[in-house]
Amino acid sequence: MPVHPSIVHVALHTPSHSGVGDLLSYASERPLAPGTLVRVPLGSREVLGVVWDADQATGELPDGATLRAIAGMLEGVAPLDAHWRRLVAFAARYYQRALGEVALAALPPQLRDLKPEQLARRLRRPATPAGDTSDTIENIALTAEQESARARIAAEKGPFLLFGSTGSGKTEVYLRCVQEMLEADKGDGFPAQALVMVPEINLTPQLEERFVGRFAPRFGAGAVVSLHSGMTNPQRLKSWLAAHSGSARIVLGTRMAVFASLPGLKLIVVDEEHDPSYKQQEGARYSARDLAIWRGREQGAKVLLGSATPSLESWHASRPPTPEDPEGGRYVRLHMPSRIGAGALARVRRVDMNQQPRRTVFSAPLLQAITERVARGEQSMILLNRRGYAPVLHCVDCGWKSDCPHCSAHQVFHKTDRTLRCHHCGFAVRVPHHCPSCGSPDIHPMGRGTEQLEEQLAALLRNVQRPDGNAARVARIDADTTKAKGALEAQLAQVHAGEVDVLVGTQMIAKGHDFRRITLVAAVQPDGALFSSDFRAPERLFALLMQAAGRAGRDAAYMAAQGTQCEMWVQSFHPQHAVFEALRTHDYPAFATQQLKEREEAAMPPFSYQALVRADARTQEVAQGFLSAATAAAHATGLPGLDLVTLFPPVPLTIQRVANVERAQMLMESPSRAALQRFLAAWQPVLQTTRSQPEHKGLIRWLVDVDPLAI
Ligand code: ADP
Ligand code: ZN
Ligand code: ZN
Numbered sequence: 001m002p003v004h005p006s007i008v009h010v011a012l013h014t015p016s017h018s019g020v021g022d023l024l025s026y027a028s029e030r031p032l033a034p035g036t037l038v039r040v041p042l043g044s045r046e047v048l049g050v051v052w053d054a055d056q057a058t059g060e061l062p063d064g065a066t067l068r069a070i071a072g073m074l075e076g077v078a079p080l081d082a083h084w085r086r087l088v089a090f091a092a093r094y095y096q097r098a099l100g101e102v103a104l105a106a107l108p109p110q111l112r113d114l115k116p117e118q119l120a121r122r123l124r125r126p127a128t129p130a131g132d133t134s135d136t137i138e139n140i141a142l143t144a145e146q147e148s149a150r151a152r153i154a155a156e157k158g159p160f161l162l163f164g165s166t167g168s169g170k171t172e173v174y175l176r177c178v179q180e181m182l183e184a185d186k187g188d189g190f191p192a193q194a195l196v197m198v199p200e201i202n203l204t205p206q207l208e209e210r211f212v213g214r215f216a217p218r219f220g221a222g223a224v225v226s227l228h229s230g231m232t233n234p235q236r237l238k239s240w241l242a243a244h245s246g247s248a249r250i251v252l253g254t255r256m257a258v259f260a261s262l263p264g265l266k267l268i269v270v271d272e273e274h275d276p277s278y279k280q281q282e283g284a285r286y287s288a289r290d291l292a293i294w295r296g297r298e299q300g301a302k303v304l305l306g307s308a309t310p311s312l313e314s315w316h317a318s319r320p321p322t323p324e325d326p327e328g329g330r331y332v333r334l335h336m337p338s339r340i341g342a343g344a345l346a347r348v349r350r351v352d353m354n355q356q357p358r359r360t361v362f363s364a365p366l367l368q369a370i371t372e373r374v375a376r377g378e379q380s381m382i383l384l385n386r387r388g389y390a391p392v393l394h395c396v397d398c399g400w401k402s403d404c405p406h407c408s409a410h411q412v413f414h415k416t417d418r419t420l421r422c423h424h425c426g427f428a429v430r431v432p433h434h435c436p437s438c439g440s441p442d443i444h445p446m447g448r449g450t451e452q453l454e455e456q457l458a459a460l461l462r463n464v465q466r467p468d469g470n471a472a473r474v475a476r477i478d479a480d481t482t483k484a485k486g487a488l489e490a491q492l493a494q495v496h497a498g499e500v501d502v503l504v505g506t507q508m509i510a511k512g513h514d515f516r517r518i519t520l521v522a523a524v525q526p527d528g529a530l531f532s533s534d535f536r537a538p539e540r541l542f543a544l545l546m547q548a549a550g551r552a553g554r555d556a557a558y559m560a561a562q563g564t565q566c567e568m569w570v571q572s573f574h575p576q577h578a579v580f581e582a583l584r585t586h587d588y589p590a591f592a593t594q595q596l597k598e599r600e601e602a603a604m605p606p607f608s609y610q611a612l613v614r615a616d617a618r619t620q621e622v623a624q625g626f627l628s629a630a631t632a633a634a635h636a637t638g639l640p641g642l643d644l645v646t647l648f649p650p651v652p653l654t655i656q657r658v659a660n661v662e663r664a665q666m667l668m669e670s671p672s673r674a675a676l677q678r679f680l681a682a683w684q685p686v687l688q689t690t691r692s693q694p695e696h697k698g699l700i701r702w703l704v705d706v707d708p709l710a711i
Contacts, residue, residue, distance in 0.1 A: 034051055087295050122234075156332055268302070353571050353573045396443070475499075526571075538595065610668065618660075626690060631650075
């Protein structure tokens with residue numbers, strides 16, 4: 001008897017904007033459950049795909065074409081569940097990308113690349129032995145603040161914003177919530193799972209150690225897995241499969257982990273929820289924090305955001321009810337103001353640079369303070385968010401500047417390897433001995449970066465001795481010193497071992513690291529962010545400075561033994577600025593209130609919703625022309641949502657040319673998220689049609705950024 005093949009609708013990664021619908025249809029000898037991973041022919045290739053629900057299908061079948069058959073399914077991997085598929089479908093829709101692109105990007109690359117035999121071999125590897133479930137976990141007593149947070153998280157639905165100073169014991173609360181969730185699992189369904197996200201790969205080993213230390217004895221060595229882009233592809237596949245099958249109970253990861261298949265998900269923690277690295281900056285420009293909130297609600301998992309300096313969005317969303325605003329926000333705010341085991345918060349010292357001699361890098365009082373600490377054997381940390389020796393090289397005679405030939409940016413002078421390097425396109429040349437324009441030997445660096453700071457500080461401290469009689473040692477940590485694998489760990493270890501007296505670095509050193517002997521932190525030149533065109537710049541600066549201040553005085557016992565007080569120094573030409581005022585009193589709520597008031601008056605997020613469309617082309621005219629034409633078409637057709645969406649005119653990006661590509665963007669703003677979404681969905685095909693018109697031939701690409709972080 002002839003068998004009638006079933007039709008399956010498959011999500012796969014087709015080139016974006018290729019005009020192919022979200023799902024392609026294939027024939028299968030037997031019906032396949034949605035979520036099944038399959039290999040299917042696409043053109044002359046064979047690619048990985050995910051069987052999608054038939055009712056969501058807009059599956060395309062060219063007229064008269066016979067259905068091609070699927071090539072096979074991935075044996076041994078259970079279908080991805082409906083929660084995962086809904087998450088992916090939502091993310092694709094919300095961030096205006098193709099479903100297949102988001103679905104496939106959310107899977108580990110090796111699922112795509114391994115041959116079926118190879119995958120089968122991976123799946124046969126023995127699972128890590130389970131722990132001893134009779135083992136109980138020794139719990140340290142929570143502080144009253146921690147206990148109150150824990151109890152409310154247990155009792156209420158959330159989502160929660162845990163607002164706690166650095167060192168207030170937030171991580172301990174995460175651990176306890178995860179533990180309670182795992183222990184509450186009766187073992188009668190899919191094993192309960194937790195997802196814990198951190199912003200940076202660098203912070204995962206430290207966290208992993210704490211989670212493994214706590215949970216491996218009871219739940220097995222394989223119960224905790226990591227998922228981030230610093231892992232090799234085989235490691236990623238292993239972690240992914242462990243989460244998907246339920247053998248992993250806790251997944252620690254960076255933003256990509258929000259898409260992990262976690263059928264038993266009961267709890268999501270987003271640590272340092274304000275951190276910009278939760279926002280993906282290419283492909284689907286998703287916010288892992290926002291998706292975590294969505295995922296938690298959809299899958300019935302509790303969501304816990306944590307920060308000492310929450311994003312203004314989360315702060316506003318967690319506002320308590322008031323008489324004028326009886327509803328309050330949608331999140332529950334939990335406050336843990338006290339630091340545990342650490343000394344008082346750093347005392348903030350502001351230096352008015354208007355009172356200092358011109359071109360001062362280290363003001364006399366700051367230098368004095370650093371010197372005293374070196375002499376006492378304490379460590380200091382100096383922050384400057386600009387790597388290299390100087391941001392530009394300049395000719396005194398003719399005014400030549402080291403501009404990148406491919407970008408509208410300067411090439412940065414790197415003294416260590418004698419190069420001029422563009423931080424946007426990577427183009428590098430040897431440092432010239434003479435001005436390339438007029439031949440003058442009188443060329444000089446202008447401004448300063450971390451390399452120069454390190455050099456100057458070493459010179460300034462050359463006669464300063466540590467208590468052991470050795471000369472003061474200055475070290476630098478930034479993206480340039482940590483390129484090699486393991487370099488960052490090695491350099492951090494030197495700091496921990498006390499081999500370094502003064503550490504110079506970019507924001508890389510401000511985040512998360514548990515330095516025990518740092519008692520002074522200084523931001524030598526933070527003013528740039530105060531007057532940036534980006535309305536989020538003050539918020540980011542404040543978070544960075546608070547986080548940096550949190551690196552000082554982490555060990556109360558050490559502080560007491562030293563008889564010292566920790567300090568956070570800020571050198572500024574605007575020492576009275578609201579950002580520094582709030583920093584001085586460690587008053588995030590005051591800062592947030594002031595910023596939110598400004599945002600509300602200007603109808604900026606979180607009081608409005610934004611999206612950007614960016615266009616890249618060989619010329620600005622083409623880039624902007626495309627955006628203008630698409631805008632005109634939107635108005636001409638009266639697209640839905642448009643009545644509530646403001647479209648601003650196209651403008652060049654701040655750095656308008658990178659690698660010889662001209663970039664333009666336009667902003668859309670709406671008081672209604674739904675209206676903005678409606679409009680974007682309707683506009684997408686218009687943008688595609690506009691692109692195919694001959695007058696926009698020079699357009700290289702366009703992309704949409706929903707809820708952009710940088711404008
Ligand atoms: P955060 O994540 O808020 O920066 P941590 O959870 O890392 O804070 O806690 C800071 C320090 O205090 C850590 O060394 C941690 O082991 C310790 N700690 C946390 N909670 C307690 C507690 N209840 N009792 C004693 N020490 C604690
Ligand atoms: Zn010159
Ligand atoms: Zn360049």
